[in-house]
Amino acid sequence: MSGFTDAALEKKLAELNCSQQSIQTLSLWLIHHRKHHKTIVQVWYRELLKAKPSRKLTMMYLANDVIQNSKKKGPEFSREFLSVLCKAFHNVTDVPDEKTQIGVKKILKVWEDRNVYNNNDIEEFRKATQHHTEQIWTTEIEPPVKKIKPIPEEKDQVHSLPPGDPPDPEELIKALQDLENAASSDAVVREKIANLPPEVSDVSLLEKLDDKEAADKLSKQVDEACSLLDDYNSRLQQELEDRKQVAKMLNDYTYAQRNALALAEQKLEEYREKLQKVTRVQNELKSHLQNLPDLTLLPNVTGGLAPLPSAGDLFSHH
Numbered sequence: 001m002s003g004f005t006d007a008a009l010e011k012k013l014a015e016l017n018c019s020q021q022s023i024q025t026l027s028l029w030l031i032h033h034r035k036h037h038k039t040i041v042q043v044w045y046r047e048l049l050k051a052k053p054s055r056k057l058t059m060m061y062l063a064n065d066v067i068q069n070s071k072k073k074g075p076e077f078s079r080e081f082l083s084v085l086c087k088a089f090h091n092v093t094d095v096p097d098e099k100t101q102i103g104v105k106k107i108l109k110v111w112e113d114r115n116v117y118n119n120n121d122i123e124e125f126r127k128a129t130q131h132h133t134e135q136i137w138t139t140e141i142e143p144p145v146k147k148i149k150p151i152p153e154e155k156d157q158v159h160s161l162p163p164g165d166p167p168d169p170e171e172l173i174k175a176l177q178d179l180e181n182a183a184s185s186d187a188v189v190r191e192k193i194a195n196l197p198p199e200v201s202d203v204s205l206l207e208k209l210d211d212k213e214a215a216d217k218l219s220k221q222v223d224e225a226c227s228l229l230d231d232y233n234s235r236l237q238q239e240l241e242d243r244k245q246v247a248k249m250l251n252d253y254t255y256a257q258r259n260a261l262a263l264a265e266q267k268l269e270e271y272r273e274k275l276q277k278v279t280r281v282q283n284e285l286k287s288h289l290q291n292l293p294d295l296t297l298l299p300n301v302t303g304g305l306a307p308l309p310s311a312g313d314l315f316s317h318h
Contacts, residue, residue, distance in 0.1 A: 004033040006043055013047045018058045024255055027065040028262045030077075037076040045084045049091055056092040057103045063088070064107050068116060069259075082121065089128040104129055166256035167249045175246045182242070183235035192228060200225040 012026050030040055048059045063081055070077040093104060108129075112122050167175075183189070199205045200222045209215050 004036050006039065009040060009043050010047065013044065013059075016055075016058060016062060018061070020251070023058070023062050023065055024258065026062060027069060028258055030066050031070045031073065032262050032266055034070060034073060034076055037080045041077070041080040041084060045088060048088055053095045053097065053100070057100045060088070060092055060104065060107060064110070068110075068114070071116075078116065082117070085121075086124055086128045089125050093129040101129070166253045169253075172246075172249050172253055175242070175249060179239075179242065179246060182239040183232060184239060186232075186235075189228070189232055193232065196225050196228075197221060 009030075012029065016022055016026055033040065044059070044063065048056060051059055063085075067078050067081055089104060093100060108122060108125055111117050111125075112119070117125075199208075199218055206218075209218065
């Protein structure tokens with residue numbers, strides 16, 4: 001994991017896009033370097049002010065991801081972001097844009113539901129977003145109701161919600177294996193559907209029926225085809241739900257693995273630093289040992305040293 005500098009952060013913010021992977025990857029990098037939280041928030045806010053309107057919501061999604069996912073490690077980011085969030089929300093919603101308004105409201109709703117910030121703070125954030133709500137319609141002649149169009153759910157709006165708890169590997173493997181037997185890969189049923197007589201799906205062919213026996217036969221075929229298709233459609237619908245669930249499991253698992261990787265890299269850095277310190281001590285110790293006298297080179301005193309003079313000898317007069 002690369003080291004932290006203002007320039008590195010600015011470059012990463014410039015490369016940030018609205019994809020979930022891009023937001024989560026940069027979020028993990030910022031959380032890893034949380035000791036620089038003051039600088040990170042300052043640079044983030046500065047870049048937010050300079051960002052094009054279309055990128056401002058992505059910057060808010062990044063802040064949301066950092067604030068929520070750093071809480072387990074400490075309050076540094078939530079506290080530091082608090083100092084600029086009112087101004088940030090005011091800036092992000094400065095240009096009337098329905099998509100941005102919806103994204104900001106979702107972030108605030110999640111923060112409120114999860115007690116990310118207290119109610120007073122949330123209220124201040126909401127006030128900061130309402131400075132232009134009246135201007136959206138001031139230049140419009142028609143009533144606002146006629147101007148509002150339903151906004152389709154944007155993929156990048158899901159970033160206001162962080163991933164859930166990761167599944168167990170065994171659970172994920174089983175879910176993936178179950179998809180191997182999914183309806184879309186059932187060649188037998190698909191062949192049955194492909195071999196249905198054209199009469200069961202083409203109304204114009206009914207004119208060819210000229211007797212009751214043929215009509216009864218076709219009626220039975222149509223009933224069987226309806227049952228077959230109804231059952232297969234139900235299975236396909238279930239497969240669709242299963243694949244959505246597996247996609248979410250993979251997303252949660254991948255996010256957890258990225259987080260674990262970031263923590264492992266952090267530990268690796270810490271222990272590399274410890275190794276460097278121990279190595280320095282080792283080298284210093286070797287140097288110190290080399291400078292100590294070699295006891296084997298001292299004179300041989302096995303015969304014993306001469307006895308020290310007694311006190312009487314010291315003070316006797318000759």
